[in-house]
Amino acid sequence: MSDKMEVYYFSPTGGTKKVTQIFVDAIEKEAKWYDLGKKDTIPEEATSELTVVTAPVFGGRIPSVVREKIKKLKGTGKKAITIVVYGNRAYEDALLEMNDILTENGFTVIASGAFVAQHSMAPEVGAGRPDQEDAKDIRKFAKAILNKKNTDGVQVSGNRPYKPEMNMPFTPISLPTCKKCGVCAKLCPTDAITITDNRVTTDKEKCILCMACTCACPEHARILPPPVQEKMEKMLGALKNIRNKNETFL
Ligand SMILES: Cc1cc2nc3c(=O)[nH]c(=O)nc-3n(C[C@H](O)[C@H](O)[C@H](O)COP(=O)(O)O)c2cc1C
Ligand code: SF4
Ligand code: SF4
Structure with missing residues (x-):
């Protein structure tokens, strides 16, 4: 080789x-x-x-x-x-x-x-x-x-x-502590995030739920909706051990 x-x-x-x-x-x-x-x-x-x-x-x-x-x-x-x-x-x-x-x-x-x-x-x-x-x-x-x-x-x-491809009806959300810095919008691989009029919006059709934005947010202000996070943890919890x-x- x-x-x-x-x-x-x-x-x-x-x-x-x-x-x-x-x-x-x-x-x-x-x-x-x-x-x-x-x-x-x-x-x-x-x-x-x-x-x-x-x-x-x-x-x-x-x-x-x-x-x-x-x-x-x-x-x-x-x-x-x-x-x-x-x-x-x-x-x-x-x-x-x-x-x-x-x-x-x-x-x-x-x-x-x-x-x-x-x-x-x-x-x-x-x-x-x-x-x-x-x-x-x-x-x-x-x-x-x-x-x-x-x-x-x-x-x-x-x-x-x-x-069949996974189709989850939600996206990450931005918390009020979001500083509208644009880091998430810049790195989103599918351009799903837009920041306009001081608001962060996420296009559900484009978001592939890759979690890059939640991981990179410097303010820890980008998360899965809490009920979804809870559900995920319940669903996958048995795999912890x-x-x-x-x-x-x-
Ligand atoms: C939307 C989504 C779906 C996932 N589906 C699976 C799955 O089917 N099986 C699994 O074992 N892990 C699944 N995972 C976990 C990821 O495969 C795993 O955490 C991987 O290490 C993520 O790679 P990254 O750290 O490079 O982003 C999923 C994660 C996400 C965000
Ligand atoms: S990276 Fe975090 S603080 Fe910056 S715009 Fe996105 S959600 Fe807001
Ligand atoms: S989860 Fe991934 S695809 Fe969805 S908005 Fe965040 S970075 Fe973009």
Whole structure:
């Protein structure tokens, strides 16, 4: 394998980026990073011999912003490694969906992994992950790829047709302590937030509930509506004391 790779990632609250960084460090190749959450366009075609694509799991699928962008990335016979990062519940069809898109675009996906990070809607679930144990698993995965002789495409878990896409009828809200600084509007990957007449409004049709705005607000003034937050914590609460595992496919 050559010494260069390109890394396409989406990490609205930082967990996917942590996993990706540990992986990239362990692979020890010069990496060019592309943030799929930014409004910049990405290359139309992968130029390095190796491409890494990483994304969080949203409702057992990959986020729509990732799907739309990677659908336009041509692989023309190049190798890819895929990673999905899930919040200790389940990754369901996310890895399969990502691999299907890349394969359709001409990549050979030679290895895939699903790793756990803290749940971005219920932080007590998967709290503190990826931790030291996860880092070991991620490095082991990288090492196995470097030692891998067979570079055929991998088979991963998941079902077709994929789960229907999640459709939640709410968005984060801004509290009265909001200073209208515009940080959230600037970083929202779908331009769902507008600040006009000293009011923050969120377009429900555009919001993908990625939680980037709640994580980045310097005033801690951007939150899920409290009844929704409570419901999420109740729904996911049982997973607080369970340690779901990382899975790899080589
Ligand atoms: C809208 C939404 C849906 C999610 N769906 C799932 C899911 O289906 N399964 C799961 O285990 N975690 C789920 N999560 C948790 C994220 O996959 C997890 O926290 C991930 O680490 C977030 O990545 P990030 O920190 O890079 O933003 C969801 C999070 C959000 C915001
Ligand atoms: S980042 Fe926070 S304080 Fe700034 S406009 Fe958004 S909600 Fe308000
Ligand atoms: S408004 Fe929605 S899409 Fe935009 S950053 Fe916030 S949660 Fe993500």
